[in-house]
Amino acid sequence: MAFRNARLGALLPYIPTLQDAFEQEEFWNARAELGDTEEQLRPTPVIPPDPDYEAEEVARASASVTLPAATPLWGVIEVRLDRPAHGNPFIDVELHAVFRRPDGSDVQLGGFYDGEGGYLVRVPADVEGFWTFGTTSTARSLDGISGAVMVTEAREGSHGPVRVDGFHFRHADDSRHRPLGTTAYAWTHQPDALQEQTLATLAEGPFRKIRMCLFPKSYLLNASEPEDFVFPGSLTDRFDLERFDPAHFRRLERRIAGTGDVRPHRRHGCVPRR
Template identity: 60%
Template sequence: MFDRRSTFGEALDNPAARAVLERLMPGFAASPMAVQFRDGRLGSLIALVPALETEEARAQLWAELAEIDDDVVRPPYAPAVDPDPAYESEDVARASATVTLPHDVTLWAPLEIRLAGPSHGNPFVDVELDAVFTRGGAEIRVGGFYDGDGTYVIRALADAVGEWSFITRSTARSLDGLTGTVTVGAAAEGAHGPVRVDGFHFRHADGTRHRPLGTTAYAWTHQPDELQAQTLSTLAEAPFTKIRMCVFPKSYLYNANEPADFPFVGSLADGFDLERFDPAHFRRLEQRILDLAELGIEADLILFHAYDRWGFADLGPAVDDRYLRYIVRRLSGFANVWWSMANEYDLLWAKDTEDWERLAAIVGAEDPFGHLNSIHNCRPFYDYSAPWITHVSVQRVDVYRTAENTDEWRERWGKPVVIDECAYEGDIDQGWGNITGEEMVRRFWEGAVRGGYVGHGETYLPSALGLDDEVLWWSKGGVLHGTSPDRIGFLEQLLAEAPEGVWDPLPGDWDVPWGGVAGQVKVGYFGFNRPRFRNVMLDSGDWVIDVIDTWSMTVDRLPGTFAAGSARIELPGRQFMAVRLTRV
């Protein structure tokens, strides 16, 4: 039968299937351009058809296609593997494994219990392990994972000071019933805990304001060590507080290199053992998450994506579930982790809404510390009102306009809005990757005055910069060449000066959006317009007025104070200007 994994060409070549496509994918299946999509999976191409944006319409398509015979034989998905209840024989003493407890654990740091246990068979699937921690009178369950060479780890996020006691539970007798106590001390300097939602904005767990001015380097942790180190050096000098990054490697434009290792044991040439993870690969990823934490940067981890040549985009439900449990158990103990269920979820041909809801439930069950979680679109939006989604994570709605919708999206979903992809500063041939630095900064400001957060990326051709390689920041990291990062840092400084460290949308003019803090600070942004003056209305009290050049990064305060009523502000007639009105 035809299904989500069938290619468009396979369906077109079958008269009955073609008739279904022409009826339910109107304007697409019969298009003269359809030939370019022949190798595309049906489960991915439906994202390009407006008539299939509802679950009901998609269900009808799959139901009708399922009734049509297909000559293509596809191997079945790998089945689930249940833990072995007889993994260790009765002569193995219960709770006989060696326990190593951590010393000097501080608030918001990982709290690791390490166990030296059995290694026969395949502990990745044969053994189930968790621990019940008690701290402050409350209990939490934390799943454990196998770290190779007979080592098992239970990694919690130390989210409370004081004494933590635990007892383990396992299908392996030697790992079952182990107990111990760990004391968690005060937080280290600069440690603020995981980021939480604060209305339409964000704060760390200790109350410190967080503003997610992010960037994207999808595959930076899949590059050689030297390039990864260079990326970290660049981030240390950049203004970004969040980075989007993929767990699985990426195969796409400027992403052609083969990584040295993968989440699963194996290679593209030899195949992958989907029942065995590569602990060394994950340990290197963990080190990079710690490196980012040292820089005060959140790791926004993309758990699934469609840009794949290794088979990771279509592992099947059982392997997807196993992978999620493993990675969430490994990484939920790090304070600076965010989950992104997918980049462009609608392009993952093997999954629909019910799959994403199942997968999100696994993340929620395995992460007792409530890290932020969202899902990112290509075309149709996910239903961001879903209770497991903490914030909106979207990309541009067309080549040009996106950030202008920020305040509308806040009202629609009642959650913080993060535009993780507004397009990228660069000069490649793709419309999403060749906007100017000025336009990137303009989009950041449009989002900011409307109460949201816009994300950065950079796609300059190395050859145009006199470089021989194909290292684009958006794909592999390395060095930033664009003009927008410094201006994004300037915006961050201005946001930090607000009374609460954030701006919310305020009543605007038809031609100028206004944001700030009601009754205290008002910021108007003129974008690509270039007025010579602006008349503004001031509320009661005295006000000071700043003229801000968002590109030259200057703030010029007008002399004196201004009383309630109308005030004329002289402007230079340049683009990308803003004004800030502050009540004295």
């Protein structure tokens, strides 16, 4: 078939095992089974939330609410709601919240299921003062919840997100950002010891941003598989693409947060790039 004439050398840096003749044949056989029809390229239809996820007997706004302590400026306001966990909350439940800043402006955003009956709504704390919020949801227990949180002054050394300033960059507090960056695509997919070594190396280096990947990247120097993935499952047993693995994202968030803390002696961390 036509694809057998493709340039195999272009794939070798990404799939080193293709240097083996047997692996090459297995690869082409698997590719042949996919076919070349446009049907393969069509996206999976969107799955709508379940409007009857919770029965009428469930009281509206009955989920338990966990509010954060005072959140520092440039931090993240996180509101946790706990209640329904049956079915598949990743696709059955839709959750939104509107946060009102102290100046009266609103920001609307979606929440997400974090596993074990917990739902999170997060918003950047970009204004000091008293914030209020209210939720809407297709799940009755999550709908109509309201509350308030406080945003205090920024922590020492925290400068806020980076923005374009003409031909330069500045943090939200107007301090200069010099984007000297490096690349570590697959560092969060390595063993914990190597991840810690990466953070230690960044702490001693000059870099102020890092480019990294969410999904695993296979190439010549990185052919091993990570311990977990975005979706539950495995390469052998296939993945459940209608669910996420919350533990994977918690670990990823911890590592991303770690890049912001690697240079305390210079009062600037790294800014991750997707």
